[in-house]
Amino acid sequence: MSEGRGHPRPIRADMKAAVRLEWWNVFWTLTYVAALGLAMGSSQAMRTAWIEDMLGLIPPLAFIIGERFERRAANKRFHYGYDRVNGLGFLVAAVALAAVGLFLLKDAVTSLIAQEHVTVGTIRIMGHDVWLGWFMLAAQAYACIPPAIIGHKELPLSNRLRDKLIHTDALMNKANWQTGVAGFLGVALLGFGWWWADAVAAALISLGIIWDGWQSLKVAIAELIDGVPHDLEGGLREKDARAIEKALKAQFPGARVLLRETGRYIRAEVVGAAAPKGFDIDKLPIDNLECRWRLDSVAFRP
Amino acid sequence: MLWGENRRASALRFPAILVCLALAACGPYPRDVSGTLDDIEQGGRFRVGLADLRAEDGPAAQAFVRRVEQATGAKAEIEAGHLEGQLARLEEGQLDLVIGELAEDTPWAPSVAIVEPLSKRREGKRVLGLSPVAANGENRWVALLEREVRDSAGEGGS
Numbered sequence: 001m002s003e004g005r006g007h008p009r010p011i012r013a014d015m016k017a018a019v020r021l022e023w024w025n026v027f028w029t030l031t032y033v034a035a036l037g038l039a040m041g042s043s044q045a046m047r048t049a050w051i052e053d054m055l056g057l058i059p060p061l062a063f064i065i066g067e068r069f070e071r072r073a074a075n076k077r078f079h080y081g082y083d084r085v086n087g088l089g090f091l092v093a094a095v096a097l098a099a100v101g102l103f104l105l106k107d108a109v110t111s112l113i114a115q116e117h118v119t120v121g122t123i124r125i126m127g128h129d130v131w132l133g134w135f136m137l138a139a140q141a142y143a144c145i146p147p148a149i150i151g152h153k154e155l156p157l158s159n160r161l162r163d164k165l166i167h168t169d170a171l172m173n174k175a176n177w178q179t180g181v182a183g184f185l186g187v188a189l190l191g192f193g194w195w196w197a198d199a200v201a202a203a204l205i206s207l208g209i210i211w212d213g214w215q216s217l218k219v220a221i222a223e224l225i226d227g228v229p230h231d232l233e234g235g236l237r238e239k240d241a242r243a244i245e246k247a248l249k250a251q252f253p254g255a256r257v258l259l260r261e262t263g264r265y266i267r268a269e270v271v272g273a274a275a276p277k278g279f280d281i282d283k284l285p286i287d288n289l290e291c292r293w294r295l296d297s298v299a300f301r302p
Numbered sequence: 303m304l305w306g307e308n309r310r311a312s313a314l315r316f317p318a319i320l321v322c323l324a325l326a327a328c329g330p331y332p333r334d335v336s337g338t339l340d341d342i343e344q345g346g347r348f349r350v351g352l353a354d355l356r357a358e359d360g361p362a363a364q365a366f367v368r369r370v371e372q373a374t375g376a377k378a379e380i381e382a383g384h385l386e387g388q389l390a391r392l393e394e395g396q397l398d399l400v401i402g403e404l405a406e407d408t409p410w411a412p413s414v415a416i417v418e419p420l421s422k423r424r425e426g427k428r429v430l431g432l433s434p435v436a437a438n439g440e441n442r443w444v445a446l447l448e449r450e451v452r453d454s455a456g457e458g459g460s
Contacts, residue, residue, distance in 0.1 A: 116438070117335045117336075117437070117438040117439020117440075118438065118439060119415035119436075119438045119439055119440070119441060119444055120332065120441055121415070121417070121441075121444055121445065121448055122444075122445045122448050122449070124452050129445060129448060129449050129452070131331075131332055131441070131445065133332060133441075190332070190335075190439075190441070191331050191332035191333065191441070192331070192332075192333055193332075193333040193334055193335045193336075193337070193439075193441075194335075195335045195439050
């Protein structure tokens with residue numbers, strides 16, 4: 001139960017793995033932020049990619065901090081425990097993701113309107129003048145690899161843990177490797193004198209990121225204002241919630257069933273029925289419920 | 303799902319784009335956005351604006367222009383003027399090169415490509431560099447100017 005200390009037993013191992021993965025995420029993000037920082041020089045295009053990658057630190061940090069709170073038991077000040085810290089972190093991550101998209105779009109559009117021609121100079125190394133673009137290309141190529149791998153590893157974990165914060169971080173990682181590809185192409189095509197290529201690629205990619213950010217934001221807000229559990233893929237009521245609703249309606253015909261989501265858990269309320277004697281939430285038959293641990297409590301309002 | 307599909311599509315797209323890049327890679331790289339160096343080499347001339355130069359900087363600027371003439375095989379058409387006006391004309395493509403004294407933190411920095419200086423001096427808190435300046439995005443032309451600045455320093459230029 002979420003009011004007790006620690007995570008429910010069925011997700012403990014996955015939670016541990018998720019924390020470890022997010023620490024790795026922070027570490028690798030810092031390495032490519034540093035690589036891009038060293039290579040960027042005065043390039044505006046690189047600066048944008050760099051700032052986005054910094055914003056990419058927000059979701060993993062939100063998860064790591066949130067997970068520490070979530071483990072705490074309920075206390076005098078927080079009777080229901082800290083389940084919703086995950087939801088709060090999800091909102092923060094969604095805002096960060098949407099911000100990355102908007103930032104990228106704004107930057108691309110202004111540089112297209114201003115017709116910004118980017119200058120990338122050379123550096124003399126052992127008597128040879130080497131175009132700094134080569135270093136930028138190397139840094140951008142490197143910056144695509146960690147987010148692609150980590151994002152790929154995050155998806156199954158986010159599914160099993162029903163963790164939308166990690167899911168949003170996977171979307172953030174997708175945004176990061178896509179902007180990495182855009183940045184790579186931008187520098188490469190700049191070398192051919194196509195000054196607009198970078199901005200056009202960035203603008204197209206930003207639309208996808210804004211869409212993902214908007215979807216996440218909608219679900220995060222719905223969760224914080226006690227909406228029914230939403231699917232990140234846009235479905236109104238997610239599978240687990242439908243199964244719980246169906247089971248409770250079958251058990252208590254004529255009663256209304258209200259559902260809300262507190263972090264990764266679902267709390268239900270049965271309106272118009274009293275709690276049967278000896279009601280045990282763990283013995284309630286629920287068909288097609290993948291994650292039994294998600295049903296945190298059932299309250300009755302006769 | 304969404305993520306996986308995009309990833310696969312991009313994974314296919316990426317090598318395809320690289321192949322296109324490789325095919326397009328015949329010819330000089332990096333190139334100029336507005337083709338400054340090509341025009342100079344084909345036209346046999348380039349337009350230089352000397353901007354508010356002090357008398358003692360004149361010879362260094364002239365020597366640098368000579369070097370660029372040799373490197374490009376083109377003739378310099380030199381005109382003197384005030385710094386702001388010359389930089390504005392450079393931005394508009396009416397000049398190919400401006401040589402003038404600019405502070406290290408000049409507000410012109412994002413608008414034009416300021417090459418490393420031929421010489422530096424201190425004026426109060428500021429460090430002023432006698433710098434060649436090119437239009438932004440002319441990366442091949444900028445690379446040539448950078449090379450000539452470095453070579454002239456190596457040969458005992460100030």
